[in-house]
Each structure stands twice: as C-alpha cells, then as structure tokens.
Amino acid sequence: MAKKPLLEFTDKGIYCDKGRFYIDPWKPVDDAVITHAHADHAYFGHKHYLAHHLSREVLYYRLGDIQLQTVEYGETVVKNGVSISLFPAGHVIGSAQIRVEYQGEVWVVSGDYKTEDDGISTPFEPVKCHHFISECTFGMPVYQWKPQVQIFDEVNNWWRNNANNGVATVIVGYSLGKAQRILQNLDLSIGTVYTHGVIENTNEALRRNGVILNPTERITLDTPKEEVRNGIIIAPPSSVGTPWMRKFQPYSFGYCSGWMAIRGAKRRRAADRGFILSDHADWDGLVSAIDATGCEKVYLTHGYTATFTRYLNEIGFDAHEVHTLYGDDEALESVPSEEPVADSSLSFGEGRGEGEGVNS
Amino acid sequence: MRAFAQLFLSLDETNKTNEKVKVLKDYFNSVPDTDKMHMLALFTGRKPKRIINSTQVRTWATEITNIPIWLFEESYHVVGDLAETMALLMPQNTTSISNKTLTDWIGELNELSAKTEEERKLWLIDSWAILDTQERFVFNKLLTGSFRVGVSQNLVIKALADITKLDAATLTHRIMGNWVPETYTYEQLIQEQGAADDISRPYPFFLAYPIQETSEVHKSADDLKSALGDAADWQAEWKWDGIRAQLIKREGKIFIWSRGEDLATEKFPELHPFLNDLPDGTVLDGEILSFQNGLPMPFNVLQTRIGRKNLSKKILEESPVALIAYDCLEYAGEDIRTKTQSERRLILEQLQSATNFPEIFRISALIDFDSWDDLATVRTQSRAMVAEGIMLKRKSATYQVGRKRGDWWKWKIDPLSVDAVMIYAQKGHGRRADLYTDYTFAVWDGDKLVPFAKAYSGLTDAEINKVDYFVKRNTLEKFGPVRTVKPELVFEIGFEGINRSTRHKSGIALRFPRILRWRHDKPKEEADTLDNLKALLGD
Numbered sequence: 060m061a062k063k064p065l066l067e068f069t070d071k072g073i074y075c076d077k078g079r080f081y082i083d084p085w086k087p088v089d090d091a092v093i094t095h096a097h098a099d100h101a102y103f104g105h106k107h108y109l110a111h112h113l114s115r116e117v118l119y120y121r122l123g124d125i126q127l128q129t130v131e132y133g134e135t136v137v138k139n140g141v142s143i144s145l146f147p148a149g150h151v152i153g154s155a156q157i158r159v160e161y162q163g164e165v166w167v168v169s170g171d172y173k174t175e176d177d178g179i180s181t182p183f184e185p186v187k188c189h190h191f192i193s194e195c196t197f198g199m200p201v202y203q204w205k206p207q208v209q210i211f212d213e214v215n216n217w218w219r220n221n222a223n224n225g226v227a228t229v230i231v232g233y234s235l236g237k238a239q240r241i242l243q244n245l246d247l248s249i250g251t252v253y254t255h256g257v258i259e260n261t262n263e264a265l266r267r268n269g270v271i272l273n274p275t276e277r278i279t280l281d282t283p284k285e286e287v288r289n290g291i292i293i294a295p296p297s298s299v300g301t302p303w304m305r306k307f308q309p310y311s312f313g314y315c316s317g318w319m320a321i322r323g324a325k326r327r328r329a330a331d332r333g334f335i336l337s338d339h340a341d342w343d344g345l346v347s348a349i350d351a352t353g354c355e356k357v358y359l360t361h362g363y364t365a366t367f368t369r370y371l372n373e374i375g376f377d378a379h380e381v382h383t384l385y386g387d388d389e390a391l392e393s394v395p396s397e398e399p400v401a402d403s404s405l406s407f408g409e410g411r412g413e414g415e416g417v418n419s
Numbered sequence: 420m421r422a423f424a425q426l427f428l429s430l431d432e433t434n435k436t437n438e439k440v441k442v443l444k445d446y447f448n449s450v451p452d453t454d455k456m457h458m459l460a461l462f463t464g465r466k467p468k469r470i471i472n473s474t475q476v477r478t479w480a481t482e483i484t485n486i487p488i489w490l491f492e493e494s495y496h497v498v499g500d501l502a503e504t505m506a507l508l509m510p511q512n513t514t515s516i517s518n519k520t521l522t523d524w525i526g527e528l529n530e531l532s533a534k535t536e537e538e539r540k541l542w543l544i545d546s547w548a549i550l551d552t553q554e555r556f557v558f559n560k561l562l563t564g565s566f567r568v569g570v571s572q573n574l575v576i577k578a579l580a581d582i583t584k585l586d587a588a589t590l591t592h593r594i595m596g597n598w599v600p601e602t603y604t605y606e607q608l609i610q611e612q613g614a615a616d617d618i619s620r621p622y623p624f625f626l627a628y629p630i631q632e633t634s635e636v637h638k639s640a641d642d643l644k645s646a647l648g649d650a651a652d653w654q655a656e657w658k659w660d661g662i663r664a665q666l667i668k669r670e671g672k673i674f675i676w677s678r679g680e681d682l683a684t685e686k687f688p689e690l691h692p693f694l695n696d697l698p699d700g701t702v703l704d705g706e707i708l709s710f711q712n713g714l715p716m717p718f719n720v721l722q723t724r725i726g727r728k729n730l731s732k733k734i735l736e737e738s739p740v741a742l743i744a745y746d747c748l749e750y751a752g753e754d755i756r757t758k759t760q761s762e763r764r765l766i767l768e769q770l771q772s773a774t775n776f777p778e779i780f781r782i783s784a785l786i787d788f789d790s791w792d793d794l795a796t797v798r799t800q801s802r803a804m805v806a807e808g809i810m811l812k813r814k815s816a817t818y819q820v821g822r823k824r825g826d827w828w829k830w831k832i833d834p835l836s837v838d839a840v841m842i843y844a845q846k847g848h849g850r851r852a853d854l855y856t857d858y859t860f861a862v863w864d865g866d867k868l869v870p871f872a873k874a875y876s877g878l879t880d881a882e883i884n885k886v887d888y889f890v891k892r893n894t895l896e897k898f899g900p901v902r903t904v905k906p907e908l909v910f911e912i913g914f915e916g917i918n919r920s921t922r923h924k925s926g927i928a929l930r931f932p933r934i935l936r937w938r939h940d941k942p943k944e945e946a947d948t949l950d951n952l953k954a955l956l957g958d
Binding site for chain 1: 431432433486489490503507569848849850852
C-alpha cells in the first residue's frame with residue numbers, strides 16, 4: 060500500500076493526518092493552523108487556532124473570542140510528533156508560510172505570498188522543502204509588477220494634483236494589508252489620511268498588536284466634508300458606489316489591485332485611476348519562489364491553476380492542480396459570498412472571494 | 420508617438436467627459452498638424468492599412484516573449500486584446516528612445532507593403548526594441564488595425580470644435596466620407612470650404628431616439644400625447660429593417676454610403692440606373708432592402724449578400740435590392756437639411772414621382788392616422804408588414820446630426836422571446852476581458868438541448884459577475900476558449916425576427932438575439948422547445 064501523504068487535500072481543507080490538524084480549513088475543525096487573517100483563509104468556528112503573533116489582534120477582531128495560540132517566525136510547535144513552523148510570506152502583516160515536517164519529509168503551504176518587500180510585512184523567505192503547496196492568483200505571464208516605489212510615486216502625484224484642484228482623493232484597497240501598505244507609503248506632507256471605519260478597525264487591531272502605523276483619522280458622521288478635500292481617504296472595495304463615498308463629491312477615486320494590469324478589467328471598475336499594486340506574487344515572482352524551494356512536487360491551489368500547472372510541467376517541475384476554496388479556480392473577482400462571515404460589520408467586499416479581486 | 424501613447428494613457432485615467440475633452444485638446448495643441456489628422460482618422464474608425472498580417476505579428480511577438488505559443492494564446496484570452504497582450508508579454512521597457520511622430524510611424528508602416536517578409540520582420544523587431552511598454556501598446560494597435568478607444572467621435576469633435584472655433588455639426592460633416600490623412604490636411608479641415616469640396620462626401624446621419632418600453636411597461640396613447648403633443652404635428656412611417664444608406668448624385672457621379680461610413684456603391688448595382696437618372700446635386704437618405712414581388716424580405720436575405728465579395732448572378736436573382744427613401748438632404752446642389760421635414764418630404768415626393776424606376780426608387784409611405792390611439796393600433800401590424808415598428812418625425816423638424824432627442828423617435832414593437840438554457844460560455848473582450856460574458860443558448864428538442872442563439876448583451880454587470888462565477892464552477896468541458904457549462908441557468912432571450920437556416924443545427928436563425936432577463940424562477944425543464952420556436956416562423 061502506498062504511503063499516505065503527509066498533507067492531503069480534503070473537503071474541509073489541507074489536512075495532516077499524522078499531526079491531526081488542518082491548514083486554513085474552510086469548515087469547522089478541532090485544530091487549525093492559519094496562514095493569515097484574510098477571511099478566505101481564517102474561517103470562524105474552529106476549536107483551536109495557531110497563527111503568527113502579528114495576526115493575533117486582527118483574528119480576535121474578526122473572529123471574536125477564539126482559542127488562539129500565536130508563535131514567532133521560525134519557532135517550532137510539535138503536534139502528535141509533527142513539527143510545525145511558520146515562515147514569512149510577505150503577503151500582509153503577520154502572514155506566514157506553514158512548514159510541516161515529519162521524519163525528514165518537509166511540506167510547505169504558502170498561503171498567499173508576494174516576493175517584493177513592501178516595507179511593512181516581514182519579507183517573503185523561500186523555505187526548502189520536498190512538497191510545496193503554492194497559490195498562483197496571478198499565474199499568467201501578462202502579470203508583471205513594477206517596483207512599488209514607482210507605483211507610489213504615481214499615487215502621490217495623483218493625490219497632490221487632486222488636492223491642488225480642490226478634489227478629494229479616495230483610494231481603494233482591502234482593509235488588511237493593502238490599506239496599511241498604502242498608508243505607510245503616502246507622502247504625508249500633502250495632507251491628512253482619513254480611513255473608512257472598517258479599515259480603521261483593522262488599523263486599531265494592528266496597533267494593539269504593536270505595529271506602528273502612520274497617523275490616520277477615522278471618518279465619522281461628524282467629519283466635515285470640506286475638511287477631507289485636501290486629504291486622502293482609504294476605503295475598502297465594498298464602499299465603492301455607496302452613498303458613503305458619494306458624499307465626498309467632488310472626488311477622484313483610484314483602485315489598487317493587480318487586476319488593474321489589464322485595461323479591460325480596469326475599465327470595468329470605472330475607476331478614475333487604477334494602480335497596479337498587488338500583495339500577490341507576479342508571474343516571475345511565482346516561478347522564482349517555486350524554484351527556490353527546490354521542491355520535488357508543487358501543488359497549485361488557487362488562481363490560474365490549469366495554465367500555470369501546464370507551464371510548470373513543461374519547464375521541468377512536477378506540478379499538480381488541486382481544488383481548494385481559496386478564491387477558487389480563476390474566479391477571483393466575481394464571487395458572491397455565501398460563506399458566513401463572523402463579524403457582521405465586515406462588509407461583503409471583504410468576505411471570502413472579495414467582490415472585486417480577492418486580496419489582490 | 421510618445422504624445423499619442425500618453426493620450427491613450429490619459430484617456431484611460433479618467434471617466435469624466437470634461438477631462439477627456441481637455442486631454443484631447445492638450446493632444447491637439449501639442450502635436451504637428453499631420454499627427455492631428457492621423458489621430459482624427461484613427462479615432463473616427465478609419466483603420467490603418469494592415470500590411471503585416473496578424474498571424475505574423477503574433478508569431479514574431481511570441482519569439483520575443485520567450486513563452487510557448489499556447490501560453491501566448493491563453494494570455495490573449497485573459498487580456499482580450501491582441502495589441503495589449505503583446506505589449507504586456509514583451510520584456511518590460513520603461514524608457515522610450517524614439518522621437519518618431521505618429522505620422523513617421525504610419526509612413527514607415529505604409530512603406531512596408533513594398534518590402535519582403537524578412538525586411539518587415541526586422542523592421543518590426545527593431546521598432547519594438549526602441550519603444551516603451553505604453554508606446555508598444557498603441558504601436559501594436561496600429562499594426563493590428565483594431566482601434567476601438569473608449570472615446571466617442573462626439574468628444575473628439577467637441578475638443579476640435581473648441582480649438583478651431585468651428586461648430587460641431589460642421590466639423591462632423593467635414594470628417595465624413597473617404598478622406599485619408601495623407602492628403603486631407605488640417606488646413607483644409609478648418610478652412611471655409613467651397614467648390615473644391617469632395618463630391619463624394621456624405622452628410623452626418625440623423626438618428627432617431629428610442630421610445631423606451633419594456634415588456635412590462637407599455638406607452639399608452641396618453642403617454643405619447645403628453646410627451647409628444649398633438650398627433651397632427653407628426654408624420655409616421657414604418658421602421659424598415661435593412662441597411663440605412665445615403666445616396667449621392669453629384670457632377671454625374673454616384674456614391675452609396677452605409678451608416679458605418681463604408682462606401683458601398685459597388686455592392687448595390689441595382690440602384691445605379693435610378694441614381695444615374697437623378698438630377699445632379701441630389702442626396703437621399705433611405706433604407707436598402709431586398710424585395711420580392713413588391714414586398715420587403717427579411718433582413719437575413721440581405722445579410723447573406725452583404726458578406727459576399729463578388730455578387731454572383733444567383734445572389735442578384737435571389738436577393739434583389741431596392742431603396743425605400745426617407746428623406747432628401749440636398750437638392751439642386753443645395754444643402755436643404757435646415758428646411759422642415761414637410762418641405763423636404765415634398766421635394767422627395769417630386770423626385771420620386773419623376774423617376775423612371777419606381778420599383779427600385781421607392782418612397783417610405785406615410786401612415787395615415789388621426790390620433791395616437793389610431794397609431795398604436797397600426798403599430799400592432801408591424802410584423803405583418805415586415806417592419807420593426809414605427810418611426811415618428813416632427814413635421815417641423817430639421818435634419819440634424821447624430822442621435823438627438825426630440826424630433827425623431829423610433830417606436831419599436833416588442834421583441835419575440837423564448838426561455839432558453841445556457842450551455843456554452845466564452846470570455847469577452849475589452850471591458851469584459853477575462854469574464855465569461857458570451858453565451859450560447861439552447862432549447863429542448865425531445866430530451867436534448869439544441870443550441871440556437873448566441874447573445875452577449877442584456878445583463879447588468881452584477882448579473883454578469885454571478886453568471887461568471889457559475890460558469891467557473893460548473894464547467895463540464897473546455898474547448899479552447901469555450902466552456903461547456905452544466906445546463907441549469909435559464910434566460911429569456913429576445914429577438915427581432917426568426918428565419919429558417921440550413922447553416923445552423925437548430926434549423927433556424929435569429930435576428931438580434933439578446934438577453935431580456937435572467938429567469939431565476941424557472942428550472943431548466945421549463946425552458947421552451949424547438950417546436951415553440953419553429954411555431955414563430957409563421958410559415
């Protein structure tokens with residue numbers, strides 16, 4: 060009989076039978092190891108959670124009173140003889156790759172990752188392994204990112220220009236990750252940074268966690284419209300087109316997402332500006348990250364899995380496509396959320412399969 | 420070329436009309452006159468000549484990108500635009516080192532026709548090397564000849580009108596017809612024009628505004644009265660379904676223009692005798708239709724002939740055309756568009772009564788009606804008349820430019836409709852890139868689903884997202900870009916006409932199929948049958 064693999068793909072999530080724990084399961088389980096706090100990876104309803112220190116407060120904020128153990132990168136936890144350790148994934152603050160080892164066999168689950176250092180998340184670190192389970196959200200060669208410094212020059216110029224013309228600036232990115240990445244790279248000499256409540260809640264959770272962020276002002280019912288004219292408002296995708304946003308008129312609104320690389324996708328959003336800024340690896344980033352693991356086998360979980368798998372096989376990897384519920388297949392931008400989201404104040408756009416490009 | 424690439428980028432960076440006009444003006448003000456004319460040609464649908472065929476462009480681009488051909492093709496399906504795909508796949512180049520203007524590039528492109536394939540390839544590869552990513556994108560657009568920009572001709576005209584202080588209608592008229600930027604200069608465009616004018620130049624078409632109705636909400640006679648006033652102020656005609664055309668006789672020469680500004684004189688030889696017979700300085704507006712025994716034939720008969728390069732004797736016999744004239748725009752060499760509808764009608768009637776070819780030069784009959792109620796009753800007979808509904812024209816109306824609200828209205832009849840099951844889906848292009856937006860629908864034939872129509876439009880963006888989500892999770896098979904989808908979703912499909920067809924598996928062909936609504940309430944078993952559809956053939 061063939062040996063049972065150390066990690067397997069089940070209808071609840073990625074499962075380690077030997078260690079009796081799941082990684083990023085989407086159905087309630089006893090023991091869950093969480094790569095990062097985005098809703099399509101950290102579900103509500105597990106008995107026990109294990110995650111990185113920096114995910115702690117956001118997980119409490121999003122999932123309520125859960126039983127949570129947190130660890131540092133590189134620290135080892137042993138479950139039923141199986142060693143678990145977390146390594147930086149560079150996706151968002153506190154995001155981790157999960158390294159699982161048993162009797163010399165090493166598996167790594169990437170979660171979501173990017174290879175560029177964004178200056179706020181601990182940078183991605185390749186981990187040697189035999190089996191690598193990777194995302195491939197942007198696993199098409201048309202996705203090639205520019206260095207973020209160039210993108211933020213564009214963002215700041217746009218903001219400055221709007222401020223000079225007396226037009227408010229609204230910039231859209233999801234609340235954990237993109238929002239902070241934008242915040243830390245804005246030119247604060249231009250004006251004040253305002254935040255939508257959902258984003259400010261996440262900022263506060265991160266600050267409780269000891270993360271130092273630039274100063275922000277929460278938009279409330281009392282915030283005078285005139286006051287935000289020179290400022291920039293960071294808002295989640297779900298606020299696009301709502302009365303909340305319309306009350307800042309006149310404003311110019313920009314989207315930050317990897318999907319903005321394609322003209323058609325950008326035009327569909329009807330944004331004034333689309334900034335190509337992603338927290339996922341681009342094509343070259345994916346290929347180089349996979350190569351750096353030195354893995355014998357690679358499994359692709361979400362994104363352009365079919366295409367990317369075929370390509371990897373052609374260039375000499377042993378690649379396999381697997382189905383998970385992490386922004387499944389290539390359906391990354393049109394997912395009506397039917398999964399329960401624990402925190403009802405969390406808007407639809409931030410749920411799993413975020414309406415406009417999951418955590419992209 | 421840098422200015423032209425920047426123009427594209429800037430237009431993409433705003434959704435606001437005023438800003439787009441400003442961007443266009445900035446462009447016009449910053450480039451040489453020859454560039455202005457080239458840009459104008461491209462932005463008004465005058466495609467550059469395609470000298471290198473797109474397979475060659477693709478092949479050579481793939482060689483540079485260092486990826487397998489199949490991956491290039493997959494990328495194209497994701498991006499939905501060939502020029503953009505090639506620009507994205509090539510190794511990024513952030514600095515442009517070329518100072519050539521748009522005119523220079525188009526000039527070089529045109530010179531290629533005299534070159535060998537090897538020389539063309541070399542030229543192309545050298546060109547790509549000196550352009551940055553954004554310039555490559557617009558350059559590739561020139562190469563592949565597909566130049567749809569997110570800017571309407573009206574905006575370009577508005578910008579130009581602001582700069583030249585000419586009015587928009589005049590400019591719209593001056594850029595009609597078959598000019599080329601190599602010979603039509605900016606000076607000529609903005610000068611007071613006289614006898615040296617291009618004799619083939621058509622007038623801009625006046626287009627009717629639709630009277631909005633849905634299958635649930637109908638306009639009553641009272642609604643029409645309150646919106647349009649007294650019925651006696653209006654003339655009514657049938658709305659014919661053919662090819663809208665403008666026919667010109669000047670200085671002994673004839674020209675036939677389609678609405679898309681294609682010169683189609685040679686496509687309709689049957690019309691030549693009557694046109695040659697018209698007095699010089701005459702311009703007519705009308706509809707070209709196929710006729711048989713004095714009756715118009717359904718549009719698909721005409722459609723089969725439009726596609727042909729050569730008009731065989733057989734085609735001319737099977738699908739002979741005639742003109743139903745609507746209007747007269749020029750008479751005795753004088754532009755009479757500012758005369759009233761009634762005055763122009765009288766002139767048209769005189770012209771028509773003088774023709775020696777009354778079977779070919781027909782006139783759109785006026786519908787006799789005393790009240791809006793009367794007209795509503797007449798409208799119900801449209802289908803029997805092979806018409807799409809009714810046209811309403813204010814008797815005092817001038818002949819205006821473009822689609823204007825107020826004096827011309829089209830009042831179409833409800834489309835025919837059936838409930839059908841979606842069975843195939845394909846990704847769209849442009850704004851709909853990487854989304855499944857193009858669907859094939861089927862009806863039941865016994866226990867089998869038979870495809871009968873493709874439709875692209877009719878759903879909201881939110882609905883498209885939901886269907887896309889469904890398609891990605893319910894794919895049974897993939898054939899290249901097409902996915903076979905689990906038959907489950909039911910849609911009401913509307914169409915203007917239905918005809919027998921030997922080319923389709925279902926044995927029928929629809930005119931203008933589109934999605935009327937998503938029938939969430941219907942399970943697939945309750946979709947219509949092929950027999951239901953065939954019953955609509957009415958023969």
